[in-house]
Amino acid sequence: MVTRTVDLRSDTVTKPTEAMRAAMASADVDDDVLSGDPTAQRFEEEVARIMGKEAAVFVPSGTMGNLISVLVHCEVRGSEVILGDDSHIHIYENGGISSIGGVHPRTVKNNPDGTMDIDRIEAAIRHPDGALYYPTTRLICLENTHANCGGRCITAEYTDRVGKLARKHGLKLHIDGARIFNASAALGVPVHRLVQAADSVSVCLSKGLGAPVGSVIVGTKDFITKARRLRKTLGGGMRQIGVLCAAAYVALQDNVVKLEDDHRKAKIFADGLKEIKQLNVDASSVETNMVFFNINESSMISSISLCEALEKFGVLAMPASSTSVRVVIHYQISESDVHYALTSIKQAIQEILAVGTTK
Ligand SMILES: Cc1ncc(COP(=O)(O)O)c(C=O)c1O
Ligand SMILES: C[C@@H](O)[C@H](N)C(=O)O
Numbered sequence: 001m002v003t004r005t006v007d008l009r010s011d012t013v014t015k016p017t018e019a020m021r022a023a024m025a026s027a028d029v030d031d032d033v034l035s036g037d038p039t040a041q042r043f044e045e046e047v048a049r050i051m052g053k054e055a056a057v058f059v060p061s062g063t064m065g066n067l068i069s070v071l072v073h074c075e076v077r078g079s080e081v082i083l084g085d086d087s088h089i090h091i092y093e094n095g096g097i098s099s100i101g102g103v104h105p106r107t108v109k110n111n112p113d114g115t116m117d118i119d120r121i122e123a124a125i126r127h128p129d130g131a132l133y134y135p136t137t138r139l140i141c142l143e144n145t146h147a148n149c150g151g152r153c154i155t156a157e158y159t160d161r162v163g164k165l166a167r168k169h170g171l172k173l174h175i176d177g178a179r180i181f182n183a184s185a186a187l188g189v190p191v192h193r194l195v196q197a198a199d200s201v202s203v204c205l206s207k208g209l210g211a212p213v214g215s216v217i218v219g220t221k222d223f224i225t226k227a228r229r230l231r232k233t234l235g236g237g238m239r240q241i242g243v244l245c246a247a248a249y250v251a252l253q254d255n256v257v258k259l260e261d262d263h264r265k266a267k268i269f270a271d272g273l274k275e276i277k278q279l280n281v282d283a284s285s286v287e288t289n290m291v292f293f294n295i296n297e298s299s300m301i302s303s304i305s306l307c308e309a310l311e312k313f314g315v316l317a318m319p320a321s322s323t324s325v326r327v328v329i330h331y332q333i334s335e336s337d338v339h340y341a342l343t344s345i346k347q348a349i350q351e352i353l354a355v356g357t358t359k
Pocket of ligand 2: 010
């Protein structure tokens, strides 16, 4: 009988705190479509200020934040966006930029550190006066931190270089900043500096910051005006959303300071994995709250069988591939939970090997 649950599937699994629930219950609200919700307006102004941008709009999810941002930048038919081949927008958002927005994705290989080679980005750009059979590039997207590259941080200097390239070619730059606060905490660089070169950013409050719901798009006033209208078109115009923004506001005030400790716990986890001979992990690449580890082929253990075995210990993790597992640390995971998860992994592997059921 499982008596303890350690949920390492994602930093999206956090539960709202009592402070968030109290804020939700007492939030000053109004109809955000008709006259504007006062709590939402205050929250949007605060996020815009922190991110160093003119304006902001609250959206229900990071997926919608990215979708709206790409579609506003690429509002002309035949537009193309350059993005990483392992980016969240390209892999995990149902191809929404194409299926809903008619925007063509042009992928450039993500490097292990989450960047894309600048020269490859430039080589992928297709200009309006180019060949009749080409789409026209209008946007470049980066992702900071980069989830599928292990939560790696993108530096302000690299972002500035991509921004300079975008401007050189008359393009815009969007950052999927779902975990931009993790990057800020890990690099010791303020978020506004990390996104200085970007025309738009989608920031998740519902990940490591622990809000129950929500993301925020930031950009120029004109951009956010278009984004707000497109949010309504997509069905994201919400009524008394001060209830959600109040919780997100608490998350922003209370939890940014906890991110560094999430990163510390992730490193403890990675170092502990190094002691398990059936696994291999590049602990040096753990920069924030994500740890990806591989199961040695010789062990004949699949990521699915390991995650299933871990469930019996109350430990939840997510297969990243047939032989790799992703673990995400968040502020509701204690250091004791980290050690319990490591012990559970060791025991789960022994049980699998003892039974002999592997692939
Ligand atoms: C890097 C990244 N961008 C965007 C998203 C989408 O956010 P949401 O799950 O709120 O749609 C996620 C995952 O949650 C993510 O990891
Ligand atoms: C799975 C993915 O969509 C989600 N963004 C996560 O990182 O958990």
